[in-house]
Structures are given as structure tokens and as C-alpha cells.
Amino acid sequence: MTRTRRTLLKDIGLAGIGLSFTGALGACARHKSVNTLNLYTWDTYIGKHTLADFEKASASHVNISLFANNDELFAKLRDGNPGYDVIVPSNDFVERLHQSGALTELDHAKIPNLANIDPRFLNPPFDPGRKVSVPYTWIVTGIGYRKSKVDGVPDSWKWMLDSDRYKGRIGLLAEASELFEIGAKYLGLPANTADPATIARIQAMLLKQKPNIATFHDDNGQDLLLAGDIDLVIEYNGDIAQVMREDKDLGFVVPREGGILASDGLCIPKGAPNPALAHEFINFVLDAHNSAHIFETIRYPTPNKAALALMPAEYRDNPVIFPAETALAKCEYSRYQGQMIQSAYEQAMTRVRAG
Numbered sequence: 001m002t003r004t005r006r007t008l009l010k011d012i013g014l015a016g017i018g019l020s021f022t023g024a025l026g027a028c029a030r031h032k033s034v035n036t037l038n039l040y041t042w043d044t045y046i047g048k049h050t051l052a053d054f055e056k057a058s059a060s061h062v063n064i065s066l067f068a069n070n071d072e073l074f075a076k077l078r079d080g081n082p083g084y085d086v087i088v089p090s091n092d093f094v095e096r097l098h099q100s101g102a103l104t105e106l107d108h109a110k111i112p113n114l115a116n117i118d119p120r121f122l123n124p125p126f127d128p129g130r131k132v133s134v135p136y137t138w139i140v141t142g143i144g145y146r147k148s149k150v151d152g153v154p155d156s157w158k159w160m161l162d163s164d165r166y167k168g169r170i171g172l173l174a175e176a177s178e179l180f181e182i183g184a185k186y187l188g189l190p191a192n193t194a195d196p197a198t199i200a201r202i203q204a205m206l207l208k209q210k211p212n213i214a215t216f217h218d219d220n221g222q223d224l225l226l227a228g229d230i231d232l233v234i235e236y237n238g239d240i241a242q243v244m245r246e247d248k249d250l251g252f253v254v255p256r257e258g259g260i261l262a263s264d265g266l267c268i269p270k271g272a273p274n275p276a277l278a279h280e281f282i283n284f285v286l287d288a289h290n291s292a293h294i295f296e297t298i299r300y301p302t303p304n305k306a307a308l309a310l311m312p313a314e315y316r317d318n319p320v321i322f323p324a325e326t327a328l329a330k331c332e333y334s335r336y337q338g339q340m341i342q343s344a345y346e347q348a349m350t351r352v353r354a355g
Contacts, residue, residue: 035060037277040067040076041088042264043219044242047294054284060277068218069175071346077102081271085278091126091263092177094133095336103132104268110279113286116306121263126335133265134282137238137300140323140331141178141260144222144240144252149231157186157255160234162205167212171224171233174216176349177342178260179206181334182234185257191332194341203348207355216353225250236262238300241320245299252320258330263303 035058039051043066051062067073070093076082077097089097097103108114114122114134121135145154150166160170161183173179181191183202193199214230221233226243240252266285268278284290288306295302295311301321302308308316315321336342 035274035277037062037274037281038083038085039064039281040073040084040086042066043068044239045088045264045298047290047297050285050290050294053290054281057284058277058280068220069173071175072218077269081269083273084269085272085274086281087267087269088136088264089133089267090139090334091124091133091265092334092336094265094267095126096342097267097269098127098132099336102270104270104272104275105131106134106268106282107279110276111283111286113283113288116286116288116291116304118303118305118308121303124263124333126333127265133267134286135303136264136266136285137298138303139262139264139300140237140254140328141173141182141234141262142237142240142252142254142323144225144233144235144243144250146225146228146231147249147251153251153253154232155253155256157182157257159232161186161209163209164212166232168214169231170213171215171217171221171230171235172206172213173221173234174218174349176345178334179234180345180348181260181332185259185332186255188257191258191260192335192337194337196344199344199348203352206352210352210355236300237320237323238298241299241318244320254323254327254331256330258332259327261328261331261333263333 037060039062041064051064054060055062067076070090073087073089074093074096077087081102094103111134114130117135121138122130127133143154143160149169159165160172180199180202183205184191184193184198187198187201189198215224217224217233221235222239222243224230225233226247237252240250244250244252266282268275272278285294286304288304288310291302291304291307292310295307295315299321
């Protein structure tokens with residue numbers, strides 16, 4: 001059976017946790033109390049029984065709703081918090097949300113398990129001192145591919161952005177900023193470009209490539225690859241690691257030009273209905289055993305050194321989850337460069353999608 005996003009959610013045990021794709025917050029009316037947590041996160045991004053365990057430990061109820069990309073998350077919070085307690089933005093959107101005044105400063109005294117985090121992740125440039133976010137995962141964007149359908153290892157962005165070799169079998173990310181950052185990497189330029197001429201050059205390249213592209217996907221590229229709908233896809237290493245357990249014909253590579261690094265964080269948005277329970281949830285997730293359980297499921301690299309020590313060698317030594325240092329050295333973190341540049345990315349992406 002072809003795996004879908006909904007069947008996977010059932011597989012990881014979220015069917016009874018107040019789940020809704022379009023209106024989990026509508027359930028709040030049925031669960032209005034100091035013991036309700038409203039979580040807004042990515043699909044396939046929690047342990048099989050993490051939420052049930054937290055509900056039991058905290059005598060609470062969890063409503064979970066899902067977003068497809070950071071643009072969707074930001075749009076939901078642009079005009080104020082509609083009722084979320086914990087959100088999980090990527091590092092550049094942590095910057096963007098913080099600059100817009102949308103995030104609450106965290107009380108580290110209520111998050112003692114922050115001590116479990118590898119010190120390398122505790123003072124990042126996008127959130128010095130971890131004032132508004134705690135690290136949940138770190139991520140590498142590269143190419144997922146079906147080994148039997150491609151010639152060798154597709155270790156260049158060329159095959160995704162600038163070639164008709166795999167016409168009609170290519171899936172690109174729909175998120176504007178990251179796709180344009182990848183385009184800059186392919187051209188040998190810094191990922192975080194603010195140069196209008198570079199943005200226009202990448203736009204022209206994508207418009208030329210568009211007839212060869214099967215889809216611009218919203219964080220379900222691994223499912224399209226697994227189902228055989230496409231043969232190459234720009235995706236996150238953890239997502240490809242998940243489906244590689246089901247299909248040994250799948251692979252992942254960080255292109256030789258370098259990929260994009262990210263770190264998704266746990267944040268409390270301004271106006272959260274239950275900030276005390278939000279802090280309790282964040283601390284629960286950072287517990288070594290709880291975190292190890294999550295990463296057994298989601299297959300992303302963990303920044304939690306206490307959890308990593310509990311993980312089997314099959315996880316710790318997996319080159320998809322933890323790419324080689326030589327590959328990582330060529331990767332760059334996304335940075336938020338201000339609304340003018342973000343708008344330029346989004347407008348260029350709109351022209352590509354419409355062209």
C-alpha cells in the first residue's frame with residue numbers, strides 16, 4: 001500500500017491525540033483548561049507515544065496540528081497567535097518570528113533538561129543564549145534518490161536545477177527561501193544572498209528547468225519518492241532516512257556544492273494560552289529517554305547529547321543521519337535577511353510557479 005501522510009500519522013500513534021490538519025484549535029473549545037497544550041509542528045516529527053506519555057505525565061490533553069513549511073507557519077502567526085502554545089520553526093524563521101515580536105522569552109529555570117543539549121547548539125547566531133528557542137533537531141538538505149533509476153550517485157544540484165536528464169522525475173522544495181539558497185550554492189555563490197541580480201539569475205534557471213520538474217512539494221518528498229512518483233527529490237536527511245527503512249533502493253547524498261543546514265527549535269509564541277504547560281512540554285521532550293524515543297522514530301540528527309548516548313550504533317553511525325564532516329563543511333545555515341529579501345524570494349518563487 002502506498003504510504004500517505006495520514007496513514008503514517010496513524011502508524012506513529014497520533015490518531016487519538018486531538019489531531020486536525022485544518023483546525024486542531026477548534027478542539028480547544030472542547031478542552032478548555034489549564035491542562036491543554038496546543039502544539040503546531042511538522043508532519044512525522046514526534047515519537048510514536050511521546051504525546052500520550054506527556055499527557056499521562058502531566059495530566060494534560062494535547063491538540064496537535066501540522067504545517068507543511070515555514071512559510072505556512074509564519075502566515076498563521078503574522079497577525080497574532082491564534083492559540084498555539086508550542087511551535088517548531090526552523091532557525092531562519094526563529095530569527096524572523098523573534099524580530100517580529102512573535103516569540104516569548106523562555107524561562108530556562110523551567111527547562112533543566114536543557115543541560116542535555118550539546119554545547120555546540122546552545123549559542124547559535126540566530127538565537128544567542130537560546131533566549132526564544134531550544135534545539136529540537138539539526139538538519140541537512142540534500143538529494144534523496146532511487147538508486148535503480150539514476151546513473152550512479154547524483155552528487156550535484158545540477159541534476160535537480162539545471163538538466164533535463166531526469167525530466168518529469170524531479171521533485172523540488174516549495175519553500176522559497178531554501179530553494180533559492182540551494183540555487184545559489186549550485187552557482188558557487190553564498191547561500192544567503194541578498195543580491196537582486198543573483199535572485200533573478202536563479203529565477204531564470206528555475207523557469208528554464210520547470211518543464212523537467214514533476215512537482216514542488218510541501219515536505220512530503222520522501223513519500224513521493226517511496227511511492228515511485230519521482231526518482232530524485234530535494235529533501236531533508238531525516239525524512240529520507242525514515243523511508244530508507246522501508247525501501248533499500250533509496251539513497252541520500254549531500255551534493256558536492258554543499259547543502260543547507262537547519263536547526264528546528266521549540267518555541268513558545270507570544271500570547272500562548274498555557275505557557276507553564278509549554279515549558280513543561282519542552283522540558284519533557286529534552287529528557288534523555290524521551291528524546292531518544294523521538295529520534296528512534298523521526299531519524300533526524302539529535303542535538304541532545306544525553307539522548308545520543310542512548311541510541312544504537314545503527315543510528316549514531318548512519319551516514320544519512322550524520323553526513324561526513326567533509327560534506328558538512330561545504331554546507332551553510334539559512335539566515336533571515338529581512339523582510340525585503342524574503343519578499344524578493346517569495347515573489348520570484350511565485351513567478352516560477354506561475355510561469
